[in-house]
Amino acid sequence: MRNLSGCLSKIPGVRACQVILACFSLPLLALCPDPPLKLCQMVAGHDWVVHAKVESVQLLKDSDDMEGVAGWLYHLSVRKVFRGAARTKSLVVLSQNTTSRVNLDIGGEYFVFASKAPGEILETGNRCDDYSGARYQPQLAQQIQACVQGMSRSP
Structure with missing residues (x-):
C-alpha cells in the first residue's frame, strides 16, 4: 500500500x-449512490439507538442465496438506551446479508441503530453511513446524546 x-x-x-x-x-x-447520513440523521431515522454488547449471533440460512446466508440475528445486552424503550435490557436485531450489512463480533460493544422491520423484528444496517456497527467510544456516546437532546428541543 x-x-x-x-x-x-x-x-x-x-x-x-x-x-x-x-x-x-x-x-x-x-455501493452507496447517496452521501452517507450524518449522525443526527441516523439517530432521528431509527426507532432504537443503543450502546450494547453482543452476547450471541444466530446465522439465518437461505437456500436461494449464493452464500446460503439470509442474515444474522444479533442477541444484544443493552448497556444504554439513547432512543427506544428506556428499561430494555436486551434486544435481538437482524442484519440482512446485503452489501451494507452490519457485522458485529461476539463480546464486542457497539452503537446499534435499529428500526422495526415487517414482523416486528428490529433490523440494523442496510444504509450507507459511518455509524452502524461503530464500536463503543465515549466521545461518540456524547455526540449521540447531543443529537437526542436536540431532537427533544425541536418543535
Whole structure:
C-alpha cells in the first residue's frame, strides 16, 4: 500500500491511482449512490439507538442465496438506551446479508441503530453511513446524546 500511495504525488493522472487504491482496499464496502447520513440523521431515522454488547449471533440460512446466508440475528445486552424503550435490557436485531450489512463480533460493544422491520423484528444496517456497527467510544456516546437532546428541543 505504501508504494501505491506514493503514486498520488508523482503521477499526473491522480484519478488512475485512486482507482488502483480503491481496488486494493479491503473490506469491500456497500455501493452507496447517496452521501452517507450524518449522525443526527441516523439517530432521528431509527426507532432504537443503543450502546450494547453482543452476547450471541444466530446465522439465518437461505437456500436461494449464493452464500446460503439470509442474515444474522444479533442477541444484544443493552448497556444504554439513547432512543427506544428506556428499561430494555436486551434486544435481538437482524442484519440482512446485503452489501451494507452490519457485522458485529461476539463480546464486542457497539452503537446499534435499529428500526422495526415487517414482523416486528428490529433490523440494523442496510444504509450507507459511518455509524452502524461503530464500536463503543465515549466521545461518540456524547455526540449521540447531543443529537437526542436536540431532537427533544425541536418543535
